[in-house]
Amino acid sequence: MKIASFNINGIKARGPALARWLDEAQPDLAVLQEIKSTDEAFPRDLIEERGYNLETHGQKGFNGVAILSKLPLEDVTRGLPGDEDDTQARWIEATVSGPSHALRVCGLYLPNGNPVELDTAGQPVSGGKYAYKLGWMARMEARLRELMALEMPLVLMGDYNIIPQPEDAARPEAWREDALFRLQSRDAFRRLLNLGLTDAFRARTPGPGHYTFWDYQARAFERNDGIRIDHILLNAYAADLLQDCRIDTDVRAGEKPSDHVPIWAELAL
DNA sequence: ATGGTAGCACGGCTA
Numbered sequence: 001m002k003i004a005s006f007n008i009n010g011i012k013a014r015g016p017a018l019a020r021w022l023d024e025a026q027p028d029l030a031v032l033q034e035i036k037s038t039d040e041a042f043p044r045d046l047i048e049e050r051g052y053n054l055e056t057h058g059q060k061g062f063n064g065v066a067i068l069s070k071l072p073l074e075d076v077t078r079g080l081p082g083d084e085d086d087t088q089a090r091w092i093e094a095t096v097s098g099p100s101h102a103l104r105v106c107g108l109y110l111p112n113g114n115p116v117e118l119d120t121a122g123q124p125v126s127g128g129k130y131a132y133k134l135g136w137m138a139r140m141e142a143r144l145r146e147l148m149a150l151e152m153p154l155v156l157m158g159d160y161n162i163i164p165q166p167e168d169a170a171r172p173e174a175w176r177e178d179a180l181f182r183l184q185s186r187d188a189f190r191r192l193l194n195l196g197l198t199d200a201f202r203a204r205t206p207g208p209g210h211y212t213f214w215d216y217q218a219r220a221f222e223r224n225d226g227i228r229i230d231h232i233l234l235n236a237y238a239a240d241l242l243q244d245c246r247i248d249t250d251v252r253a254g255e256k257p258s259d260h261v262p263i264w265a266e267l268a269l
Numbered sequence: 270a271t272g273g274t275a276g277c278a279c280g281g282c283t284a
Contacts, residue, residue: 009284010276034284036277061277062284112284161284215284216274259275259284 001098001267002026005107005157005230007033007213007260014258015046021251022050027264028070029096031107033159035064042066059089065107065158071096080108082139090136098269101153103238106143108158111136113179130179133161137188144195153238153269156197159260160231162189164199167208168228180229198239200232200265201247212247213260221252232265241267 004027008014011032022030035042039058047054052068057078067073073094080091090109095102113133117125124131147154163181166172175181193199201210211226220226232245244266251261 013276034276062282114284218273 001028001096001103001269002264003028003103003105003155003157003232003267004030004262004264005033005159005232006030006262007109007159007230007258009034009258009260010036011042012037013256015043017251017254017256017258019046019050020254021248021262022047022052025248025262025264027262029105030068030262031092031105031157032066032068033064033107033109033260034062035066036062037064055092055094057089057092059087063089063109065089065092065109067092067094067105067107069094069096071098080136080139081143083135086136091140101237101241101269103153103155103267103269104147104150106147106154106156106158108140108156108160110140110158110160110162112161113185116177116179116182124184133179134184134188137185137192141188141191141195144192144197148195148235151237153241153267154235155232155238155265155267156192157230157232157263157265159229160189161229162186162231163227163229164189164202164231168211170209170211170223170225170227175227180227192233196236197233198236198242200234200239200242200245201228201263203239203242204245210247211249212263214252216259230260230263232263234265238267241269243268 212230
């Protein structure tokens, strides 16, 4: 079963590029981020006419996530638990039942967190974007602890807005104080991994130069000035089924591309 | 230090 994650940066602008990728890559299941659309305005036909079931969790103008799957999507939930006042659409879950295993899937769009605002003691300013990012990650950790108790294959994939290691950026020094790379962010990401998750891409491909995002500006893609921030994380049940994991870098060279490219994994289920 | 690009939606925020 081929599963994938793709930050499309706006479904209204990305229809042709998304259709091209679906037809070429033929994922069995995919999570999308930054659909930047309400559920009502989402062009469902584009997905459904290709044989996918579709569940969206949208929001007007910003954010928004979705899951599409050839298999039925069961037990769908929307929103990250832990804050009733959080109106940002960044989390969706569903279960698919493969021939030999069921798989719980979380699609996520983790907050960017910039600009980083710190008080005189160096703590994130309450109400600021960086505090929101760290608070969201703490809520994700709490939800992950619940999901780990299910004792079934689990995948959490999406745009994490986290550069895990220096080798995951072409110019790590340029990101040192950025919300995507500063130590507090990477510590929070490592706390997720330390609950027992495997970074599917790094399980198969070591070394620098592998990125999932390149800025639209300054010919960043042509210079391979990128960062690896879209991740597929697996619990041990799912990691034991991992057969392959790759980044579809070529998608960035297509017509009217997203600033992210898809990442996918093949699982034996 | 600034400006460079893109999406949504049509002004300004987000990235």
